[in-house]
Amino acid sequence: MEPTRTCRLIRSSRTYHGKQGFDYAEAISKESVDSQGICMHLLTIPPGQRAKAHLHQAHETAIYMLKGRSAMWYGEKLDQHMEVEEGDFLYIPAGMPHLPYNPSDTESCTALLARTDPNEQESVLLLPELEALWLKQQAPAD
Template structure:
């Protein structure tokens, strides 16, 4: 029986550094279990840390906040803002620019993330020009 045709248990003990600038706990992906249509991993953002502005071109993202509080700038020019608390679900449509961050100076936040892209990093498109525009506007993150 090959690995495509059976269930696979992953005990996440490895991490990888994503293009977004954060470290992810490796879980379900094309790379780990040869997933065909989904990627799922755990993300802990340390206090005061943020990702790089990015989008996932053709893939949707679903997030569940397991612990703590997170915040995110999003929209075509990162003009919109939201905060997530423990127990919140978040949907990010394909192609939506976003920049998540941890607003706390003392507590980490942890989220379970799933995307319709089975690859851990292929669909990540960095948007440094949006990040620069956000900084010019004096927006906190």
């Protein structure tokens, strides 16, 4: 017999450490409420911190910047860049390599994230080779 599906309230008090290198506030996911097609959580990036280069296989991501400012390197070689400000919406297509970070040395930034993957971490694919290439590109010329 299948369990009865019903509405669920989540008061986010727990966090989990994602493969990307950030801590996320637990919210809506397959793991927390048995969602079937969406994962939603809150991310606060401390000043000066960045994620590991990654992509989400076959799943789209929608982000709303609640507080502060974030930035992101993205693209097949992480050679494109954008800044996201408070009140902005950001769409990341499935399979798009990206490396988000907080450019501020003093202020945290907070965003609400939603993905079409109900599992919190299942579709996360780390890209260490791409991150190494990006780090090499960021190094000052001698």
